[in-house]
Amino acid sequence: MSTKIFAHRGVRKHYPENTMDAFRAADTMGLDGIELDVQRTLDGVLVICHDEHLLELAGEDLWIKDLTWEKLSLINIAWHLQDGSTARIPTLQAFLQWLKTTTLIVNIELKNSIVPYEGMEGEVLALIDQYHLRDRVIISSFNLESVVHMKAIAPDIDVGFLYQRLKPLADRLVKDVGLDAIHPLYVHQLFCHLVRSAHNKGLKVRVWTVNHPFFIRNALWRKVDTIMTDDPELVLALRAKYQSRRK
Numbered sequence: 001m002s003t004k005i006f007a008h009r010g011v012r013k014h015y016p017e018n019t020m021d022a023f024r025a026a027d028t029m030g031l032d033g034i035e036l037d038v039q040r041t042l043d044g045v046l047v048i049c050h051d052e053h054l055l056e057l058a059g060e061d062l063w064i065k066d067l068t069w070e071k072l073s074l075i076n077i078a079w080h081l082q083d084g085s086t087a088r089i090p091t092l093q094a095f096l097q098w099l100k101t102t103t104l105i106v107n108i109e110l111k112n113s114i115v116p117y118e119g120m121e122g123e124v125l126a127l128i129d130q131y132h133l134r135d136r137v138i139i140s141s142f143n144l145e146s147v148v149h150m151k152a153i154a155p156d157i158d159v160g161f162l163y164q165r166l167k168p169l170a171d172r173l174v175k176d177v178g179l180d181a182i183h184p185l186y187v188h189q190l191f192c193h194l195v196r197s198a199h200n201k202g203l204k205v206r207v208w209t210v211n212h213p214f215f216i217r218n219a220l221w222r223k224v225d226t227i228m229t230d231d232p233e234l235v236l237a238l239r240a241k242y243q244s245r246r247k
Helices: 020-028 092-099 120-130 144-153 170-176 188-200 213-221 232-246
Strands: 004-008 033-040 046-048 105-110 137-141 158-163 181-184 204-207 226-229
Touching: 004 020, 004 105, 004 232, 020 033, 020 092, 033 120, 046 092, 046 120, 092 105, 092 120, 105 120, 105 144, 120 137, 120 144, 137 144, 137 181, 144 158, 158 170, 158 204, 170 181, 170 188, 181 188, 188 204, 188 213, 213 226, 213 232, 226 232
Parallel strands: 004 033, 004 226, 033 105, 105 137, 137 158, 158 181, 181 204, 204 226
Antiparallel strands: 033 046
């Protein structure tokens, strides 16, 4: 099976990250999927945003967890672009409603490592089930306890463990706790062994965030399951070239 290409936070090269415009662009480009991040507001609304705090995106010293959805929905998260554009944080519900009209896969990262967001797993699952999307959703988190819990309450959903620092035995750990995939930061020096070891254990390998042509080619050659990238146009072109040479 061909390596899949996911737009990391949507097509953020051309649109504000984690916005509906960035997600729609991924569909228009013919990508396989989207990676996005989920937080929760003070009044319990699941929203799509990478940062727990809004200083960098919006220039405001505010935490998402401390804001109601009504207040958060008014904040311009394109402020940091300094080009006069505006963009709003979407809800997970609005995104899933739109996703239903496409054939895209979505990787939902639960952002519950810095802010615990107790019970988030069940709330996300309820929305997924509302739109009957279990077969098109991947759940991931840096919080191992959280993804283990998600797998326990939804055994049929593809669940992966995210990690950034060097974890030589991550695939063994993930296999032992019953997850489906490892989602490592791309580390070139260890990549060959990592992919082979994980695949031998029946695990998928989804790497992030791969933007350089040399590393993209290596990931394709190693047959990773998914490349998450900020430059999907480049990865599409390199995948097409790689596939043509394999024929």
